[in-house]
Amino acid sequence: MKKKVVIYREVPEKVVNTLMKNFEVSYFKNLHTNNYDEFIKELQHADGLLGASMKMDKELLDHAPQLKVISNISVGYDNLDLEELKNRGIIATNTPGVLNDTTADTIFGLLLATARRMTELDHYVKSGNWNGSKNEDLFGVDVHHKKLGIIGMGSIGQAIAKRAHFGFDMEILYYNRSRKKEAEEAFSATYCSLDELLTQSDFVCLMIPHTPETEKMIGERDFQLMKNSAIFINGSRGKNVDERALIKALQQKWILRAGLDVFEHEPVEKDNPLLTMPNVVTLPHIGSATKETREKMAMLAAENLSKALDGETPPNIIR
Ligand SMILES: NC(=O)C1=CN([C@@H]2O[C@H](COP(=O)(O)OP(=O)(O)OC[C@H]3O[C@@H](n4cnc5c(N)ncnc54)[C@H](OP(=O)(O)O)[C@@H]3O)[C@@H](O)[C@H]2O)C=CC1
Numbered sequence: 001m002k003k004k005v006v007i008y009r010e011v012p013e014k015v016v017n018t019l020m021k022n023f024e025v026s027y028f029k030n031l032h033t034n035n036y037d038e039f040i041k042e043l044q045h046a047d048g049l050l051g052a053s054m055k056m057d058k059e060l061l062d063h064a065p066q067l068k069v070i071s072n073i074s075v076g077y078d079n080l081d082l083e084e085l086k087n088r089g090i091i092a093t094n095t096p097g098v099l100n101d102t103t104a105d106t107i108f109g110l111l112l113a114t115a116r117r118m119t120e121l122d123h124y125v126k127s128g129n130w131n132g133s134k135n136e137d138l139f140g141v142d143v144h145h146k147k148l149g150i151i152g153m154g155s156i157g158q159a160i161a162k163r164a165h166f167g168f169d170m171e172i173l174y175y176n177r178s179r180k181k182e183a184e185e186a187f188s189a190t191y192c193s194l195d196e197l198l199t200q201s202d203f204v205c206l207m208i209p210h211t212p213e214t215e216k217m218i219g220e221r222d223f224q225l226m227k228n229s230a231i232f233i234n235g236s237r238g239k240n241v242d243e244r245a246l247i248k249a250l251q252q253k254w255i256l257r258a259g260l261d262v263f264e265h266e267p268v269e270k271d272n273p274l275l276t277m278p279n280v281v282t283l284p285h286i287g288s289a290t291k292e293t294r295e296k297m298a299m300l301a302a303e304n305l306s307k308a309l310d311g312e313t314p315p316n317i318i319r
């Protein structure tokens, strides 16, 4: 009998077809409240689960008594309760590497858009307010030759540093759990303490995973340490930042602007003050969201899942 795989996120047809060759597949392309009960029913017989960002806690896992692998189509795995998975003997996998350049492009694009006020000025032109003025009230700030502080010099942090160093002649400071000699050599990055990074950087870019240790890692004190002219970019997870403190920092002008791909709650609440601030550029968590990269991620996730169900060691097992 074929093993059963449940897919709970839209993936390219190619991925569904590949999995269907070896497994019985239940595909929930659009998982909503109206088909959630059916999804839960399918979990009862699932050996493998493929998708992204759904909270996998005890309550959900109780519906999946024969589950052997959860394959995340993402690098981040803060949706998984690893301790609970370990207790149940369930393997977890993710998709690092294949999204580094795409995510770095998005986050650097967000940095540029925030520094040069691109979304604000786009709205200004399209709403017919441009009367020919090119006065100071339309000016942004330079990115090139400025100081970029990267918190989390991992794979994506380094891809951002590469763009900043070679493309924009920026000076790179970084703070990380361990020293990254390869980044120091390749991009002349300087390792420093978090406080040094916050006080010295013109741009502060957060690229660490969300863990109990990094929950609200950037808070009121950190924003107060930043320059009043600093621009804060979060491309990691919203929960790494104390969002109330960020709002206060922008309102009190402790910092100049923020560019955010991620929020404490996603989708972000409609009445979140960040959404009405002209000095904030927002994106709907689309760091890796290009057609090409999402296809690579889904293919890699399918490979991880297939290997785990075939009794082999998947290439991206989370330990
Ligand atoms: N916006 C989006 O769409 C996307 C967001 N992401 C987010 O970006 C994160 C990073 O991805 P990626 O670069 O691939 O991951 P990596 O694991 O390659 O890099 C993470 C880096 O963070 C460092 N780090 C971890 N914990 C701490 C800590 N407590 N203090 C200081 N440094 C720490 C790690 O240090 P060390 O090497 O010493 O362990 C590592 O260098 C993901 O976990 C995910 O949350 C990822 C993809 C897309």
Ligand SMILES: O=CC(=O)O
Pocket: 073, 074, 075, 076, 077, 099, 287, 288
């Ligand atoms: O947020 C995206 C990821 O891959 O992690």
